Amino acid sequence: MTQLLSKIACFVERYNFTDPREENALQNFRFTAEKLGHEFSFMFKEKISDIPVYDAVFIRATTDPLYTAYIVSKTAWELGLRVVDDPESIKICGNKVHLYTLFRKYGVPHIPTIFLTKDELHHKRLVEIFKEFGKPVVLKAPYTSFSRYVEKVACETSFREIAKRFFRKSDVLVVQKFMPTAFDWRVGVLNGEVLYVCKYMIPKGRWKHGVKLRGKPTFIWGRTVAMKRENAPAKLKEVALKACSIIGNGLYGVDIKEFGGEYVVVEVNDNPSIYAGYEDLRNKDVYEKIIKFLVN
Amino acid sequence: MDLLSGVPWVLVVSNIDLTTNVPIVSPSTFLGLSIKDFIVNINNDYRYLKIGYYVSLHAETLGNPVIPASGNMIDANRTPVFLLRSSKAGIPTMPYIVTGSVKQIISEVGFPVVIFAVNPFIYDGFKIATNRSSLYRAMKSLSMNYKFAVCAIPLRGEMFSFKSIFGKCELEGDFEEVSEMVYKVFKIPICKLHVQRVDGKVHLCSLQPVKREELTPSDLRLVSEEIFLMSRHGDPVIV
Numbered sequence: 001m002t003q004l005l006s007k008i009a010c011f012v013e014r015y016n017f018t019d020p021r022e023e024n025a026l027q028n029f030r031f032t033a034e035k036l037g038h039e040f041s042f043m044f045k046e047k048i049s050d051i052p053v054y055d056a057v058f059i060r061a062t063t064d065p066l067y068t069a070y071i072v073s074k075t076a077w078e079l080g081l082r083v084v085d086d087p088e089s090i091k092i093c094g095n096k097v098h099l100y101t102l103f104r105k106y107g108v109p110h111i112p113t114i115f116l117t118k119d120e121l122h123h124k125r126l127v128e129i130f131k132e133f134g135k136p137v138v139l140k141a142p143y144t145s146f147s148r149y150v151e152k153v154a155c156e157t158s159f160r161e162i163a164k165r166f167f168r169k170s171d172v173l174v175v176q177k178f179m180p181t182a183f184d185w186r187v188g189v190l191n192g193e194v195l196y197v198c199k200y201m202i203p204k205g206r207w208k209h210g211v212k213l214r215g216k217p218t219f220i221w222g223r224t225v226a227m228k229r230e231n232a233p234a235k236l237k238e239v240a241l242k243a244c245s246i247i248g249n250g251l252y253g254v255d256i257k258e259f260g261g262e263y264v265v266v267e268v269n270d271n272p273s274i275y276a277g278y279e280d281l282r283n284k285d286v287y288e289k290i291i292k293f294l295v296n
Numbered sequence: 297m298d299l300l301s302g303v304p305w306v307l308v309v310s311n312i313d314l315t316t317n318v319p320i321v322s323p324s325t326f327l328g329l330s331i332k333d334f335i336v337n338i339n340n341d342y343r344y345l346k347i348g349y350y351v352s353l354h355a356e357t358l359g360n361p362v363i364p365a366s367g368n369m370i371d372a373n374r375t376p377v378f379l380l381r382s383s384k385a386g387i388p389t390m391p392y393i394v395t396g397s398v399k400q401i402i403s404e405v406g407f408p409v410v411i412f413a414v415n416p417f418i419y420d421g422f423k424i425a426t427n428r429s430s431l432y433r434a435m436k437s438l439s440m441n442y443k444f445a446v447c448a449i450p451l452r453g454e455m456f457s458f459k460s461i462f463g464k465c466e467l468e469g470d471f472e473e474v475s476e477m478v479y480k481v482f483k484i485p486i487c488k489l490h491v492q493r494v495d496g497k498v499h500l501c502s503l504q505p506v507k508r509e510e511l512t513p514s515d516l517r518l519v520s521e522e523i524f525l526m527s528r529h530g531d532p533v534i535v
Contacts, residue, residue: 045394045395045396045445046395046396046400048376048393048394048395048445049393049394049395064416065344065370065374066344066345066416067416067444068394068414068445070370070374071374071376071377071394071445074371074377074380075376075377075380078380078381078384088367091366091367091370095345095353097350097353098353101353101354101357102357105357115327117323117324117327118324118347119324120324142345143345169345170345171345171346171347171349171350172327
């Protein structure tokens with residue numbers, strides 16, 4: 001029996017095409033979908049009203065409950081379409097307070113974390129935090145993505161300064177123990193299975209994968225070292241799958257630190273980066289698996 | 297959970313001073329508690345990332361029934377999602393398009409048109425454009441220089457904005473009916489509704505938060521009364 005053609009909309013914004021590695025990945029998705037007999041169209045925000053004519057929506061624009069991507073996701077979901085990323089995943093992964101609350105509830109090993117409300121931004125509480133986690137600590141806005149809105153602070157003055165900036169948008173912030181490593185594992189997960197594994201190297205002299213240069217608008221990123229998913233440590237994959245199981249069965253990128261022989265989850269991201277020649281380097285079936293998931 | 301038979305323990309988490317016999321705690325206090333109760337989250341602002349959102353999220357994580365649900369807060373404050381879900385629930389709504397294109401609004405909606413922001417930074421009010429230049433001005437402002445999409449709704453009648461408190465409002469007739477229906481779907485205790493009356497019929501346009509100073513003593517009395525009733529009889533809509 002011939003499989004019926006499916007119409008897939010890939011929701012993108014202009015910036016998705018500014019990096020050739022991402023643009024190539026998007027073209028790979030289109031090529032793969034068409035090879036499998038499906039129609040694959042890029043949908044920009046001007047065409048959101050076309051959602052009902054599609055069978056599935058694949059979101060590549062940055063997701064957040066406050067961004068247009070959430071409206072696309074929720075609209076598709078309400079209309080009964082298969083959608084990656086689904087609204088619930090965006091809701092959970094888009095807010096790190098929500099994410100760590102679930103980690104805590106379901107026993108997912110994660111970086112020691114506490115939450116801070118505006119009322120708690122006072123000397124006594126900050127002393128307690130530094131006493132508990134040592135110096136420096138990591139201050140994270142719940143809406144962080146692409147290493148932005150995550151800062152390392154070593155004194156009360158800079159803590160207050162950065163916290164006040166993050167509090168402009170969110171009334172609760174995340175404070176974490178600083179755990180420096182040479183790289184973060186990135187495990188791509190789709191529908192409860194490992195899709196790809198790579199190492200996101202930390203640039204020399206820095207502490208996170210993506211760093212904004214002082215006074216310049218550009219980011220510098222550490223190298224991405226891909227490996228076959230079969231060759232990745234079993235315990236790593238187990239931790240990644242456990243972290244995703246409390247969120248849903250969509251597409252996720254799990255950041256994990258290996259510290260003292262243990263794996264601790266840094267965060268789970270919906271809408272993970274997929275760049276041609278990077279995440280897909282050792283697992284070429286990434287595109288096919290995602291397209292098949294969208295149309296099944 | 298069946299709450300028709302009454303709720304033995306109601307905990308009100310509020311950022312507003314209320315006069316009620318039901319126990320009340322502040323949002324920041326509640327975030328540090330692990331209480332198992334039915335939570336009524338009273339706040340003038342239920343936007344995503346604000347303290348009211350975290351109160352409901354915390355209650356849900358504890359496994360408590362709570363109004364409003366955190367998911368409803370997100371959806372209610374995203375105008376296109378709000379209209380889609382309202383429409384599915386049978387509430388009369390205005391047609392809308394989500395777009396970042398002036399040309400598309402002109403060709404598909406025409407003039408006059410009501411523009412609502414769909415971006416992370418602008419959450420109150422709307423702009424009415426009656427011609428091309430006023431539409432460009434509205435778009436530039438509400439799309440934050442065309443960075444974000446907007447929600448465009450045709451203006452076919454008269455716009456009304458009013459407070460809805462537990463689904464009750466000061467206006468009568470169709471307005472009251474729409475207000476009650478919105479509460480049944482989203483269960484946002486305090487909000488402002490924007491509607492359009494077209495040929496005598498009220499159509500929903502948007503929901504937005506209420507500023508603290510907009511709440512009058514009679515609004516606060518109404519909130520207190522509703523909480524009192526809820527603590528005695530339960531919230532009849534939750535089954």
